[in-house]
Amino acid sequence: MLEIDNLSHVYGAGTPNEHRAIEGLNLSVAEGELLCIVGPSGCGKSTLLRSIAGLISPTGGQVKVEGNLVRQTPDNLAVVFQDYSRSLFPWMSVADNVALPLRRRGMDKKARREAAMEALESVGLSGAERKYPFQLSGGMQQRVAIARALAYRPTLMLMDEPFGSVDAQTREDLEDLVLKVRGHHQMTIVLITHDIDESVYVGDRVVVLSKAPAHVVGDLKVDLPEPRDQITTREHPDFVHLRAEVGRLVRGHAAVV
Amino acid sequence: MKATAEVAAPARVARRPRAAARRRGVRTTAFRWLVLAVLVLLWEVATRVAGSAFFPTPGTIVTRMQAMWFSGPPQRLFLSDVAVQNILPSLGRMAVGFAGGALAGVVLGLAVGLSARVYDYLDGVLQFLRAVPPPALVTVFLVVFGFGLRMQLAFIMFSIVWPVLLNTADGARAVEPLHLQTCQVFRLSRAERLWLVVLPSALPKMFAGLRLALSLSLIVMVFSELLPGTTNGIGFQLTEAYSMFDLPAMWAAIVLLGVLGYLLNEVFLVVERRVLGWHRAAQEPVG
Numbered sequence: 001m002l003e004i005d006n007l008s009h010v011y012g013a014g015t016p017n018e019h020r021a022i023e024g025l026n027l028s029v030a031e032g033e034l035l036c037i038v039g040p041s042g043c044g045k046s047t048l049l050r051s052i053a054g055l056i057s058p059t060g061g062q063v064k065v066e067g068n069l070v071r072q073t074p075d076n077l078a079v080v081f082q083d084y085s086r087s088l089f090p091w092m093s094v095a096d097n098v099a100l101p102l103r104r105r106g107m108d109k110k111a112r113r114e115a116a117m118e119a120l121e122s123v124g125l126s127g128a129e130r131k132y133p134f135q136l137s138g139g140m141q142q143r144v145a146i147a148r149a150l151a152y153r154p155t156l157m158l159m160d161e162p163f164g165s166v167d168a169q170t171r172e173d174l175e176d177l178v179l180k181v182r183g184h185h186q187m188t189i190v191l192i193t194h195d196i197d198e199s200v201y202v203g204d205r206v207v208v209l210s211k212a213p214a215h216v217v218g219d220l221k222v223d224l225p226e227p228r229d230q231i232t233t234r235e236h237p238d239f240v241h242l243r244a245e246v247g248r249l250v251r252g253h254a255a256v257v
Numbered sequence: 258m259k260a261t262a263e264v265a266a267p268a269r270v271a272r273r274p275r276a277a278a279r280r281r282g283v284r285t286t287a288f289r290w291l292v293l294a295v296l297v298l299l300w301e302v303a304t305r306v307a308g309s310a311f312f313p314t315p316g317t318i319v320t321r322m323q324a325m326w327f328s329g330p331p332q333r334l335f336l337s338d339v340a341v342q343n344i345l346p347s348l349g350r351m352a353v354g355f356a357g358g359a360l361a362g363v364v365l366g367l368a369v370g371l372s373a374r375v376y377d378y379l380d381g382v383l384q385f386l387r388a389v390p391p392p393a394l395v396t397v398f399l400v401v402f403g404f405g406l407r408m409q410l411a412f413i414m415f416s417i418v419w420p421v422l423l424n425t426a427d428g429a430r431a432v433e434p435l436h437l438q439t440c441q442v443f444r445l446s447r448a449e450r451l452w453l454v455v456l457p458s459a460l461p462k463m464f465a466g467l468r469l470a471l472s473l474s475l476i477v478m479v480f481s482e483l484l485p486g487t488t489n490g491i492g493f494q495l496t497e498a499y500s501m502f503d504l505p506a507m508w509a510a511i512v513l514l515g516v517l518g519y520l521l522n523e524v525f526l527v528v529e530r531r532v533l534g535w536h537r538a539a540q541e542p543v544g
Contacts, residue, residue: 055438072441079442086435090539091457100453101443134539152443 001066001188002029002052002156008060008213009047021047023213025061031155034182034189036199039209040250045192048214049160052190053079065156074156078149082161084141088133088148094120095129098148105152119151120144122181139170143177150181159191163198172230175202179228196250200224200242201233208249218249313505318512321505326513339494344513347490350406351478354413358474359467362418366425366466367451370459376426383426387419391477395484404486409478416477417470424466428459461536464529471525475518491517 004027011019021044029035039045050056052063054073063070065077078101081087088097098116107115120129123143133141142162149157159178163171175198182189193199199206200222208218222242224233233239297315304314313321326340333341369375369383395412402408432455440450482492491510498506530537 053442055441073444075444077442079439081435081439083435086433087439089436089439089454089457091460091535092453101445103449104444104446132535132538134535 001031001033002027002190003064004028004048004052004061005064006061007048007051007058007063009044009051009056010059013059020213022051022058023215025209025215027207027216029188029190031188032186034178034191034202034204036203036206037190037192037209038194038196038199038206038246038250039214040211041194043209043211044214045194045209046160048209049079049158049190049192053077053158076153076155078152078154078157080142080145080149080157080159080162082164084138084145084165085133087145088141090133092132093129094125094131094133094136094144097133097144098129098151101148101152115151116147119147122150122184123147123177137170139166139174142166142174146174146177146181150185153185154187156188156190159189161192161194164194171198176228176230178202196243196246197234200239200246201228201230206242206246208246217252218246220245311504313508317505318508322509322513325506325509343489343491343494347478347482347492348517350409350413350481350490351474354410354478355417355471355474357410358414358417359421359470361414362421362466362470363425363463365418366422366463367429367455367459369422370426370429371451371455373430376430383419383423387423391416391473392480395480399484404484409481409484409487412481413474413477417474420469420473421463421466424469425459425463428462429455431462432458461533464533468522468525468529471521472518475514475521479514 004025007022007025008020009022011017011021025048037045037048047056051058052065052070054063054070054077057071065074068074089100092100095113095116098119099112102112102115105112117126117129120126123146125140125143125147128136128140128144133144136144142165146162162178163174166174178189178191179202191199191202193202203222206218206220206222207216208220209215210217220242224236224238224242300315304312326337326344327335329335329337329340336344369379391412394415398408398412398415402411436454436458437450440454445453478490479492479495481487482490483496487493491514495507495510498504498510
């Protein structure tokens with residue numbers, strides 16, 4: 001599904017401000033997998049996501065999605081950004097925001113509207129379609145952003161610290177929402193987070209990045225009983241063990257000299 | 258279920274401050290009229306005491322306005338022949354000039370604002386053109402267009418195009434980067450990006466420019482009517498009244514222009530509030 005081969009990214013190469021964000025990163029994600037990528041703050045997670053999405057071109061190595069080299073954003077790829085308030089369009093209603101990317105899917109207005117309503121329903125936002133983003137709470141705005149991605153029916157959904165700007169309770173709700181919708185839609189999800197517990201709770205697999213320049217320092221399979229539950233999963237011995245393991249990997253390579 | 262609870266909470270909190278704001282609004286309006294009444298009264302007293310032919314009383318001016326422009330038949334909204342022959346042509350010139358200049362400003366502004374390089378190259382030139390006071394260029398327009406309507410319209414358009422153009426370009430440049438990345442991710446076409454994302458992003462600044470342009474268009478409209486070659490219009494009536502020493506008529510034209518400027522601005526604000534409702538609301542902190 002997703003193949004990352006010896007990826008490197010350097011900002012401002014040759015200048016005094018040169019910053020090596022990623023160096024020699026290899027990663028492959030199987031179809032239908034939910035992969036969580038964790039790493040210390042500022043380790044180049046967002047750079048990695050932007051390289052996969054084709055928003056920036058890597059300075060070295062390559063990214064392939066469904067076997068095709070990524071030059072611009074691949075056809076069936078959607079992104080949920082952390083900053084929902086600046087990713088949703090404030091001048092459009094919730095339904096229009098969700099339906100916007102469907103124009104190029106060759107759907108007529110009615111079909112777009114129906115797809116938007118369906119996506120909104122699946123994120124628990126029926127009845128909010130006429131509202132504007134600013135009339136919703138932060139958590140609900142992020143639901144709208146998720147609905148927009150779902151309506152687009154991507155085969156690969158990238159989520160860039162999607163729950164970084166919401167409160168703890170909403171965060172748990174949204175984590176469960178992601179687990180729920182992945183069951184309904186056949187898609188691969190790559191979720192970037194700095195929250196170790198979240199990565200273990202949500203992921204089928206957790207990849208740990210080093211501090212910048214980022215490369216993979218840990219790759220763990222998460223084999224927790226399904227369906228996952230905020231209380232019982234988090235007290236499961238395997239969960240406790242895994243989060244400690246991931247924590248050690250993140251800590252070990254995050255130590256600032 | 259959870260969703261509805263989340264919506265309801267901020268709405269309930271917002272209601273009380275809104276009632277308070279409305280009360281404050283009523284009080285402000287009342288005081289505004291009071292201040293106006295007091296000022297007109299002072300004007301009346303001062304002009305009566307002075308008794309100068311150059312400064313007729315507001316009563317005289319209003320009576321003159323009524324007799325000159327608003328003594329027509331009811332089915333014509335009380336507009337007299339003089340009003341139809343002068344006020345309407347003035348408003349027409351202004352409307353056509355404003356529409357043409359605004360359209361050109363928006364289109365050119367978007368074109369300039371879409372390319373950072375074009376903007377950087379042209380910024381200095383545009384600031385220069387904007388800084389030139391339009392009346393200083395009137396002879397140039399007379400040479401090119403001669404006296405008459407064509408020259409007046411071109412003059413109004415040229416005068417107002419700059420604030421609209423510069424503000425629109427500024428707005429088009431200031432599109433939220435994450436919005437553009439969202440367009441890129443969902444692979445919106447260039448036309449969709451321009452029409453559905455860049456244009457709405459530029460609207461708040463564009464409206465600031467349009468509002469400047471509206472008040473400017475009234476000014477240059479009157480100025481263009483003060484020139485020879487004009488046979489009607491509020492500006493024409495103004496100069497004619499002055500040359501015939503009909504001071505109440507001259508003052509009537511001045512007051513009418515003030516009222517028109519005020520009303521046009523009010524109408525503009527209503528339109529802006531409708532179009533930019535999302536913008537004002539989105540600026541407020543979310544509860």
